[in-house]
């Protein structure tokens with residue numbers, strides 16, 4: 001298990017970061033995809049923006065965008081109504097069965 | 109660069125069977141040899157296999173089983189876009205003069221490992237293609253007012269076209285009502301909106317202008333090629349109501365062929381899901397943005413076979429590595445005037461659009477008789 005996956009298991013969302021370009025390197029990688037400099041680990045701000053969503057069996061799945069345009073697919077809970085572009089908070093992350101798990105909640 | 113064309117083709121029925129991948133590939137090669145005139149194993153300089161299958165050294169294995177001793181033999185893998193990627197490689201061999209004739213064979217098993225891109229951690233737990241399809245669908249519905257009924261017309265049209273394709277997985281017409289009431293997979297995706305992974309193989313012989321006449325009296329030329337890879341991960345698709353890789357590959361292909369979309373008489377589009385065909389029609393320029401569904405409904409109402417005459421992926425089935433080659437074979441037959449009940453009358457210029465992993469990469473080919 002790599003650091004990304006281990007940290008997810010501890011409810012920490014971390015991503016690789018290039019100090020030279022001052023940006024997140026996503027998907028995680030040893031090297032920056034712009035300057036090929038060594039990437040370091042950085043905590044990701046847990047506030048996201050809702051890009052798109054749909055439902056399966058009543059469960060909401062979505063694309064959410066974090067800082068630096070980092071997008072992931074996750075699950076939204078406690079959402080009586082949703083609007084594209086609205087703010088979401090990452091309430092829990094995990095790593096299960098080889099997949100990252102992101103659970104978000106709307107900020108009203 | 110030399111002119112490069114398609115000289116011959118071979119197909120197996122798309123189905124669910126227990127045949128191993130090498131048997132499937134060999135069946136398509138046999139079909140190609142059976143239908144070709146004057147073709148001998150010695151004529152083939154390069155053998156390319158396109159597949160997501162885990163079996164190794166398949167191009168060399170199929171060469172040996174076919175009695176071919178090529179200069180080069182190797183595999184090409186690019187998920188659902190493997191087939192046309194194999195054809196583009198064949199084109200490059202022939203155009204450069206490294207080879208005169210290249211045999212490209214695509215095949216897949218329904219349980220192949222190419223269905224889900226495990227590398228893409230940005231998909232979280234939503235790894236199955238139904239989830240990205242739902243994202244494109246909702247975005248298009250919101251922006252353009254596209255309805256689930258509009259999307260059902262893609263499936264209805266393509267299933268109806270597939271009835272006249274002897275190699276299709278489905279040979280059954282579905283009503284709009286049957287499609288709309290088929291098993292819901294997500295809130296905006298039903299079972300009959302989806303293409304079916306299945307077993308199948310397809311092969312083409314790509315040849316140079318100075319050798320092609322030996323094998324056929326009616327070659328079909330590859331006049332335009334465009335490819336674009338945006339990313340590997342789905343969430344790098346910035347815009348969800350269009351497919352950037354499709355727009356860019358179409359632009360390159362049209363520029364190379366010196367054609368515009370209004371010159372295209374018949375096209376095979378990558379309808380992995382119903383919404384894909386609607387977006388592709390718009391991105392390729394067959395319909396204005398937001399009017400792809402109107403275009404599809406008109407094709408359905410007038411029984412116009414211009415788009416996906418063989419039934420698309422939804423009607424024909426989707427054996428990943430074979431799909432792009434089977435699409436190309438359809439346009440090959442259309443431009444030869446040999447598509448039987450599927451024939452678009454007088455078709456002279458055709459287009460193939462094949463893509464991978466939520467449109468993160470795409471190929472567009474333009475073919476001419």
Ligand SMILES: [Zn+2]
Nearest residue numbers: 018021032035
């Ligand atoms: Zn950098």
